[in-house]
Amino acid sequence: MPSLRNVFFVAPFPMETTLGFANAIRGLSDVRLLGVFQSPPSGPGADIFDDMIQVADALDTGNILRGIKALSARHGEPYRVLGVLENLQMQLAEVRFALGVPGPDVPTTTRFRDKGVMKDTLRAAGIPTARHRRLRSDADGWSFADEVGFPMVLKPPAGAGAKATWRVVDPDQLAEALSTLKPSPQREVLAEEFLQGREYSFETITIGGRPLFHSISRYLPTPLEVLENPWIQWACVLPRDISGPEYDGARELGVATIDALGLDTAVTHMEWFRRSDGSLAVGEIALRPPGAQITEMTGLAHEMDFKRAWARTMIDGAFDGPWERKYATGVAFFRGMGRGRVKSVVGLEEAHEKVGHLVVRANLPRVGAHRQDSYEGDGFAIVRHPETEVVTDAIQTLIQTVRTEYA
DSSP states (O other), X not given: OOOOEEEEEEESSOOHHHHHHHHHHHTSTTEEEEEEESSOOOGGXXXXXSEEEEOSOTTOHHHHXXXXXXXXXXXXXXSEEEOOOGGGHHHHHHHHHHHTOOSSOHHHHHHHHOHHHHHHXXXXXXXXXXXXXXXXXXXXXXXXXXXXXXXXXXXXXXXXTTTTOEEEOSHHHHHHHHHHHOOBTTBOEEEEEOOOSEXXXXXXXXXXXXXXXXXXXXXXXXXXXXXXXXXXXXXXXXXXXXXXXXXXXXXXHHHHHHHHTTOOSEEEEEEEEEOTTSOEEEEEEESSXXXXXXXXXXXXXXXXXXXXXXXXXXXXOXXXXXXXXXXXXEEEEEOOSXXXXXXXXXXXXXXXXXXXXXXXXXXOOOTTOBOOOSTTTTEEEEEEESSHHHHHHHHHHHHHHOEEEEO
Protein backbone atom coordinates (compact mmCIF):
# COMPACT_ATOMS: atom_id res chain seq x y z
CA MET A 1 0.00 0.00 0.00
CA PRO A 2 1.51 3.38 -0.98
CA SER A 3 2.29 5.82 1.81
CA LEU A 4 -0.01 8.80 2.21
CA ARG A 5 1.06 12.23 1.01
CA ASN A 6 0.88 14.81 3.80
CA VAL A 7 -0.88 17.88 2.41
CA PHE A 8 -1.03 20.84 4.82
CA PHE A 9 -3.90 23.27 4.28
CA VAL A 10 -3.49 26.63 6.00
CA ALA A 11 -6.38 29.02 6.72
CA PRO A 12 -6.95 31.51 9.53
CA PHE A 13 -10.68 30.81 9.77
CA PRO A 14 -12.91 27.97 8.52
CA MET A 15 -14.99 29.91 5.99
CA GLU A 16 -17.32 27.76 3.89
CA THR A 17 -15.71 28.75 0.59
CA THR A 18 -12.21 28.13 1.95
CA LEU A 19 -13.14 24.69 3.27
CA GLY A 20 -14.50 23.84 -0.19
CA PHE A 21 -10.91 23.83 -1.46
CA ALA A 22 -9.80 21.67 1.47
CA ASN A 23 -12.60 19.26 0.61
CA ALA A 24 -11.30 19.08 -2.96
CA ILE A 25 -7.91 18.00 -1.59
CA ARG A 26 -9.69 15.39 0.53
CA GLY A 27 -11.10 13.88 -2.66
CA LEU A 28 -7.67 13.07 -4.10
CA SER A 29 -6.11 9.64 -3.69
CA ASP A 30 -3.33 8.82 -1.23
CA VAL A 31 -3.63 12.14 0.65
CA ARG A 32 -3.53 12.78 4.38
CA LEU A 33 -5.16 16.19 4.89
CA LEU A 34 -3.71 18.21 7.77
CA GLY A 35 -5.07 21.61 8.78
CA VAL A 36 -3.38 24.65 10.32
CA PHE A 37 -5.96 27.11 11.65
CA GLN A 38 -6.22 30.13 13.87
CA SER A 39 -9.79 29.12 14.63
CA PRO A 40 -10.24 25.42 13.79
CA PRO A 41 -13.48 24.19 12.21
CA SER A 42 -15.91 22.10 14.20
CA GLY A 43 -18.75 19.81 13.21
CA PRO A 44 -18.97 18.66 9.57
CA GLY A 45 -16.17 21.00 8.50
CA ALA A 46 -13.71 19.23 10.77
CA ASP A 47 -14.56 15.76 9.48
CA ILE A 48 -12.54 16.17 6.28
CA PHE A 49 -9.23 16.65 8.15
CA ASP A 50 -7.15 13.72 9.36
CA ASP A 51 -5.56 16.00 11.95
CA MET A 52 -5.31 19.73 12.62
CA ILE A 53 -3.61 22.22 14.88
CA GLN A 54 -4.50 25.66 16.20
CA VAL A 55 -1.94 28.48 16.07
CA ALA A 56 -2.10 31.96 17.54
CA ASP A 57 -1.84 33.74 14.18
CA ALA A 58 -2.36 31.77 10.96
CA LEU A 59 -1.08 34.70 8.89
CA ASP A 60 2.32 34.61 10.57
CA THR A 61 5.09 32.59 8.89
CA GLY A 62 6.67 31.50 12.18
CA ASN A 63 3.35 30.34 13.62
CA ILE A 64 2.50 28.39 10.47
CA LEU A 65 5.94 26.77 10.41
CA ARG A 66 5.72 25.72 14.05
CA GLY A 67 2.25 24.29 13.50
CA ILE A 68 3.37 22.26 10.48
CA LYS A 69 6.42 20.95 12.34
CA ALA A 70 4.20 19.83 15.24
CA LEU A 71 1.89 17.95 12.86
CA SER A 72 4.89 16.56 10.96
CA ALA A 73 6.17 15.04 14.21
CA ARG A 74 2.97 12.99 14.29
CA HIS A 75 2.54 12.19 10.60
CA GLY A 76 5.82 12.66 8.74
CA GLU A 77 7.26 15.23 6.35
CA PRO A 78 5.01 17.56 4.29
CA TYR A 79 4.34 16.82 0.64
CA ARG A 80 2.60 20.14 -0.13
CA VAL A 81 1.73 23.30 1.83
CA LEU A 82 -1.29 25.11 0.41
CA GLY A 83 -3.90 27.79 1.06
CA VAL A 84 -6.17 29.93 -1.10
CA LEU A 85 -6.25 33.34 0.62
CA GLU A 86 -4.50 36.16 -1.21
CA ASN A 87 -2.89 37.58 1.94
CA LEU A 88 -1.44 34.17 2.84
CA GLN A 89 0.52 33.42 -0.32
CA MET A 90 3.84 34.98 0.71
CA GLN A 91 3.84 33.21 4.08
CA LEU A 92 3.14 29.89 2.36
CA ALA A 93 6.05 30.49 -0.02
CA GLU A 94 8.35 31.24 2.93
CA VAL A 95 7.23 28.08 4.71
CA ARG A 96 7.76 25.98 1.58
CA PHE A 97 11.27 27.41 1.27
CA ALA A 98 12.07 26.63 4.91
CA LEU A 99 10.84 23.05 4.57
CA GLY A 100 12.04 22.34 1.03
CA VAL A 101 8.50 21.71 -0.23
CA PRO A 102 7.59 22.19 -3.92
CA GLY A 103 5.25 24.99 -4.94
CA PRO A 104 5.38 28.67 -5.89
CA ASP A 105 8.62 30.03 -4.45
CA VAL A 106 9.39 33.34 -2.73
CA PRO A 107 10.71 35.24 -5.79
CA THR A 108 7.72 34.20 -7.92
CA THR A 109 5.24 34.96 -5.15
CA THR A 110 6.83 38.39 -4.62
CA ARG A 111 6.21 39.23 -8.28
CA PHE A 112 2.53 38.42 -7.75
CA ARG A 113 1.97 39.82 -4.26
CA ASP A 114 3.94 43.08 -4.40
CA LYS A 115 1.93 45.13 -6.89
CA GLY A 116 4.83 47.52 -7.50
CA VAL A 117 7.23 44.68 -8.34
CA MET A 118 4.51 43.10 -10.48
CA LYS A 119 3.97 46.23 -12.53
CA ASP A 120 7.70 46.90 -12.89
CA THR A 121 8.14 43.36 -14.20
CA LEU A 122 5.23 43.65 -16.64
CA ARG A 123 6.28 47.04 -17.98
CA ALA A 124 9.84 45.78 -18.47
CA ALA A 125 8.36 42.99 -20.60
CA GLY A 126 6.36 45.48 -22.68
CA ILE A 127 3.01 44.50 -21.15
CA PRO A 128 0.64 47.45 -20.70
CA THR A 129 -0.29 48.21 -17.11
CA ALA A 130 -0.90 51.26 -14.94
CA ARG A 131 1.90 53.76 -14.31
CA HIS A 132 2.81 53.62 -10.63
CA ARG A 133 5.14 54.84 -7.93
CA ARG A 134 6.00 53.86 -4.37
CA LEU A 135 5.24 56.77 -2.07
CA ARG A 136 7.56 57.28 0.88
CA SER A 137 6.39 60.80 1.67
CA ASP A 138 3.54 63.21 0.98
CA ALA A 139 5.78 64.95 -1.55
CA ASP A 140 6.01 61.72 -3.55
CA GLY A 141 2.22 61.66 -3.73
CA TRP A 142 1.92 65.20 -5.03
CA SER A 143 4.70 64.61 -7.55
CA PHE A 144 2.94 61.51 -8.89
CA ALA A 145 -0.34 63.40 -9.15
CA ASP A 146 1.43 66.04 -11.26
CA GLU A 147 2.68 63.25 -13.55
CA VAL A 148 -0.50 61.19 -14.11
CA GLY A 149 -3.30 63.55 -13.07
CA PHE A 150 -6.62 62.54 -11.51
CA PRO A 151 -8.20 60.14 -10.84
CA MET A 152 -5.47 58.02 -9.28
CA VAL A 153 -5.41 55.06 -6.89
CA LEU A 154 -3.58 54.56 -3.59
CA LYS A 155 -3.18 51.11 -2.04
CA PRO A 156 -0.81 48.96 0.05
CA PRO A 157 1.88 47.32 -2.14
CA ALA A 158 0.58 43.88 -1.12
CA GLY A 159 -3.12 44.69 -1.32
CA ALA A 160 -5.69 42.08 -2.37
CA GLY A 161 -7.77 43.07 -5.39
CA ALA A 162 -9.72 46.27 -4.82
CA LYS A 163 -9.64 45.96 -1.04
CA ALA A 164 -7.89 48.68 0.99
CA THR A 165 -7.87 50.84 -2.15
CA TRP A 166 -8.52 54.58 -2.35
CA ARG A 167 -9.67 56.23 -5.56
CA VAL A 168 -8.54 59.85 -5.45
CA VAL A 169 -10.30 62.25 -7.81
CA ASP A 170 -8.99 65.68 -6.75
CA PRO A 171 -6.33 67.42 -4.60
CA ASP A 172 -8.59 67.51 -1.53
CA GLN A 173 -9.06 63.75 -1.61
CA LEU A 174 -5.34 63.25 -2.13
CA ALA A 175 -4.58 65.36 0.94
CA GLU A 176 -7.08 63.31 2.97
CA ALA A 177 -5.66 59.99 1.72
CA LEU A 178 -2.08 60.99 2.45
CA SER A 179 -3.06 62.17 5.91
CA THR A 180 -4.69 58.79 6.62
CA LEU A 181 -2.12 56.51 5.00
CA LYS A 182 0.95 58.48 6.17
CA PRO A 183 3.48 57.20 3.60
CA SER A 184 7.06 56.87 4.85
CA PRO A 185 10.16 54.78 4.09
CA GLN A 186 8.89 52.28 6.67
CA ARG A 187 5.25 52.45 5.48
CA GLU A 188 5.23 52.60 1.70
CA VAL A 189 2.03 53.30 -0.24
CA LEU A 190 1.60 52.32 -3.87
CA ALA A 191 0.17 55.04 -6.13
CA GLU A 192 -1.22 54.03 -9.50
CA GLU A 193 -2.70 55.60 -12.57
CA PHE A 194 -6.44 54.84 -12.50
CA LEU A 195 -7.28 52.48 -15.35
CA GLN A 196 -10.67 53.23 -16.87
CA GLY A 197 -12.78 51.07 -19.14
CA ARG A 198 -14.61 47.76 -19.10
CA GLU A 199 -13.09 45.40 -16.53
CA TYR A 200 -12.72 41.65 -17.00
CA SER A 201 -10.97 38.73 -15.37
CA PHE A 202 -8.72 36.08 -16.92
CA GLU A 203 -8.21 32.79 -15.07
CA THR A 204 -5.63 30.13 -15.90
CA ILE A 205 -4.53 26.68 -14.91
CA THR A 206 -0.78 26.80 -15.59
CA ILE A 207 1.44 23.73 -15.34
CA GLY A 208 5.14 23.74 -16.16
CA GLY A 209 4.92 27.35 -17.33
CA ARG A 210 2.19 26.57 -19.90
CA PRO A 211 -1.36 27.90 -19.44
CA LEU A 212 -3.41 24.78 -20.27
CA PHE A 213 -6.81 26.31 -19.48
CA HIS A 214 -8.18 29.82 -19.44
CA SER A 215 -11.51 31.47 -18.73
CA ILE A 216 -12.76 35.05 -19.07
CA SER A 217 -15.46 36.90 -17.17
CA ARG A 218 -16.73 40.48 -17.05
CA TYR A 219 -17.54 42.61 -13.99
CA LEU A 220 -20.65 44.82 -14.07
CA PRO A 221 -19.66 47.41 -12.80
CA THR A 222 -15.96 47.38 -11.78
CA PRO A 223 -14.95 46.01 -8.32
CA LEU A 224 -13.63 49.40 -7.19
CA GLU A 225 -16.98 51.05 -7.96
CA VAL A 226 -18.67 48.29 -5.97
CA LEU A 227 -16.46 48.90 -2.93
CA GLU A 228 -16.99 52.65 -3.11
CA ASN A 229 -20.79 52.26 -3.36
CA PRO A 230 -21.84 49.53 -0.87
CA TRP A 231 -25.49 49.72 -1.99
CA ILE A 232 -24.77 48.68 -5.61
CA GLN A 233 -26.14 45.29 -6.58
CA TRP A 234 -23.53 44.10 -9.01
CA ALA A 235 -22.83 41.14 -11.25
CA CYS A 236 -20.21 39.06 -12.97
CA VAL A 237 -20.87 37.21 -16.25
CA LEU A 238 -18.91 34.40 -17.93
CA PRO A 239 -19.79 34.48 -21.65
CA ARG A 240 -20.16 31.08 -23.25
CA ASP A 241 -18.06 31.86 -26.31
CA ILE A 242 -14.64 33.34 -25.61
CA SER A 243 -12.99 31.93 -28.72
CA GLY A 244 -13.61 34.85 -31.08
CA PRO A 245 -11.42 37.79 -32.07
CA GLU A 246 -12.99 39.99 -29.36
CA TYR A 247 -10.87 38.10 -26.82
CA ASP A 248 -7.76 37.41 -28.89
CA GLY A 249 -5.86 40.27 -27.32
CA ALA A 250 -6.90 39.20 -23.82
CA ARG A 251 -5.60 35.67 -24.33
CA GLU A 252 -2.28 36.98 -25.63
CA LEU A 253 -2.08 39.47 -22.75
CA GLY A 254 -2.83 36.80 -20.13
CA VAL A 255 -0.32 34.30 -21.47
CA ALA A 256 2.37 36.99 -21.79
CA THR A 257 1.73 38.04 -18.18
CA ILE A 258 2.15 34.48 -16.89
CA ASP A 259 5.38 34.18 -18.85
CA ALA A 260 6.77 37.55 -17.71
CA LEU A 261 6.16 36.74 -14.04
CA GLY A 262 7.94 33.40 -14.36
CA LEU A 263 5.13 31.20 -13.11
CA ASP A 264 5.67 27.45 -13.16
CA THR A 265 2.56 25.73 -11.75
CA ALA A 266 -0.53 27.33 -10.16
CA VAL A 267 -4.05 28.59 -10.73
CA THR A 268 -4.17 32.36 -11.36
CA HIS A 269 -6.76 35.14 -11.40
CA MET A 270 -5.99 38.28 -13.44
CA GLU A 271 -7.99 41.48 -13.84
CA TRP A 272 -7.66 43.39 -17.10
CA PHE A 273 -9.25 46.40 -18.78
CA ARG A 274 -10.42 47.28 -22.25
CA ARG A 275 -10.04 51.06 -22.40
CA SER A 276 -12.27 53.40 -24.38
CA ASP A 277 -9.77 53.48 -27.26
CA GLY A 278 -9.89 49.67 -27.50
CA SER A 279 -6.44 49.08 -25.98
CA LEU A 280 -5.93 46.51 -23.21
CA ALA A 281 -4.08 46.78 -19.92
CA VAL A 282 -3.43 44.49 -16.96
CA GLY A 283 -4.85 45.61 -13.63
CA GLU A 284 -3.19 42.96 -11.47
CA ILE A 285 -2.88 39.20 -11.14
CA ALA A 286 -3.17 36.90 -8.13
CA LEU A 287 -1.53 33.55 -7.42
CA ARG A 288 -4.78 31.89 -6.31
CA PRO A 289 -8.22 30.82 -7.55
CA PRO A 290 -10.74 33.61 -8.16
CA GLY A 291 -13.32 34.86 -5.67
CA ALA A 292 -16.70 36.51 -6.37
CA GLN A 293 -18.24 33.07 -7.17
CA ILE A 294 -16.10 32.90 -10.34
CA THR A 295 -14.66 29.55 -9.22
CA GLU A 296 -18.20 28.18 -8.91
CA MET A 297 -19.37 29.67 -12.20
CA THR A 298 -16.34 28.36 -14.08
CA GLY A 299 -17.21 24.86 -12.94
CA LEU A 300 -20.86 25.29 -13.90
CA ALA A 301 -19.96 26.67 -17.34
CA HIS A 302 -17.75 23.67 -18.12
CA GLU A 303 -19.62 21.03 -16.07
CA MET A 304 -16.51 20.32 -14.00
CA ASP A 305 -15.27 20.92 -10.46
CA PHE A 306 -12.84 23.85 -10.59
CA LYS A 307 -11.81 23.35 -6.95
CA ARG A 308 -10.78 19.80 -7.78
CA ALA A 309 -8.91 21.13 -10.82
CA TRP A 310 -7.01 23.47 -8.46
CA ALA A 311 -6.16 20.57 -6.14
CA ARG A 312 -5.00 18.38 -9.02
CA THR A 313 -2.81 21.23 -10.28
CA MET A 314 -1.20 22.07 -6.96
CA ILE A 315 -0.76 18.53 -5.60
CA ASP A 316 -0.47 16.22 -8.61
CA GLY A 317 0.78 18.72 -11.19
CA ALA A 318 -1.93 17.24 -13.41
CA PHE A 319 -4.52 18.67 -15.80
CA ASP A 320 -7.76 16.76 -16.39
CA GLY A 321 -9.07 18.95 -19.22
CA PRO A 322 -9.76 20.18 -21.76
CA TRP A 323 -13.38 20.87 -20.89
CA GLU A 324 -16.05 22.13 -23.26
CA ARG A 325 -17.57 25.49 -22.29
CA LYS A 326 -21.21 24.44 -22.60
CA TYR A 327 -22.91 27.34 -20.85
CA ALA A 328 -22.76 31.00 -20.04
CA THR A 329 -23.07 31.71 -16.33
CA GLY A 330 -23.62 34.83 -14.26
CA VAL A 331 -23.99 35.88 -10.64
CA ALA A 332 -26.00 38.71 -9.09
CA PHE A 333 -24.97 39.92 -5.62
CA PHE A 334 -27.71 41.21 -3.34
CA ARG A 335 -26.92 44.33 -1.32
CA GLY A 336 -28.77 47.45 -0.28
CA MET A 337 -28.68 50.82 1.46
CA GLY A 338 -28.56 51.13 5.23
CA ARG A 339 -27.02 49.39 8.20
CA GLY A 340 -28.08 46.95 10.91
CA ARG A 341 -29.86 43.68 10.22
CA VAL A 342 -31.68 42.42 7.15
CA LYS A 343 -35.30 43.49 7.62
CA SER A 344 -36.76 42.11 4.41
CA VAL A 345 -35.91 40.95 0.90
CA VAL A 346 -38.34 42.46 -1.60
CA GLY A 347 -39.04 41.15 -5.09
CA LEU A 348 -38.03 37.50 -4.68
CA GLU A 349 -41.38 36.14 -5.83
CA GLU A 350 -41.42 38.33 -8.93
CA ALA A 351 -37.82 37.44 -9.74
CA HIS A 352 -38.58 33.75 -9.32
CA GLU A 353 -41.49 33.98 -11.74
CA LYS A 354 -39.33 35.70 -14.36
CA VAL A 355 -35.99 33.90 -14.14
CA GLY A 356 -36.24 31.26 -11.42
CA HIS A 357 -35.92 28.46 -13.99
CA LEU A 358 -32.42 29.72 -14.85
CA VAL A 359 -31.11 29.83 -11.26
CA VAL A 360 -28.78 26.92 -10.50
CA ARG A 361 -27.43 28.07 -7.13
CA ALA A 362 -28.51 30.70 -4.63
CA ASN A 363 -27.72 31.92 -1.14
CA LEU A 364 -30.36 34.52 -0.36
CA PRO A 365 -30.10 37.25 2.28
CA ARG A 366 -31.40 35.91 5.61
CA VAL A 367 -33.88 38.08 7.50
CA GLY A 368 -32.44 39.00 10.89
CA ALA A 369 -28.82 38.53 9.87
CA HIS A 370 -26.34 41.37 10.35
CA ARG A 371 -25.50 43.28 7.18
CA GLN A 372 -22.28 41.95 5.66
CA ASP A 373 -19.47 44.39 4.82
CA SER A 374 -18.11 42.01 2.18
CA TYR A 375 -18.24 43.19 -1.43
CA GLU A 376 -20.27 40.02 -2.11
CA GLY A 377 -23.06 41.40 0.05
CA ASP A 378 -25.68 39.39 1.91
CA GLY A 379 -26.51 36.85 -0.76
CA PHE A 380 -26.29 35.89 -4.41
CA ALA A 381 -27.93 33.93 -7.19
CA ILE A 382 -26.13 32.15 -10.04
CA VAL A 383 -27.86 31.60 -13.38
CA ARG A 384 -26.87 29.39 -16.30
CA HIS A 385 -27.99 29.00 -19.92
CA PRO A 386 -26.35 28.07 -23.23
CA GLU A 387 -26.92 31.61 -24.57
CA THR A 388 -24.94 34.50 -23.07
CA GLU A 389 -27.67 37.04 -23.84
CA VAL A 390 -30.21 35.03 -21.82
CA VAL A 391 -27.84 34.97 -18.84
CA THR A 392 -27.10 38.70 -19.10
CA ASP A 393 -30.82 39.55 -19.26
CA ALA A 394 -31.57 37.28 -16.29
CA ILE A 395 -28.85 38.92 -14.21
CA GLN A 396 -30.26 42.37 -14.98
CA THR A 397 -33.71 41.17 -13.96
CA LEU A 398 -32.40 39.93 -10.62
CA ILE A 399 -30.51 43.14 -9.91
CA GLN A 400 -33.46 45.34 -10.83
CA THR A 401 -36.12 43.25 -9.07
CA VAL A 402 -34.61 42.02 -5.78
CA ARG A 403 -33.99 44.60 -3.07
CA THR A 404 -32.53 44.07 0.41
CA GLU A 405 -33.77 46.32 3.22
CA TYR A 406 -32.11 46.84 6.60
CA ALA A 407 -33.21 48.08 10.00
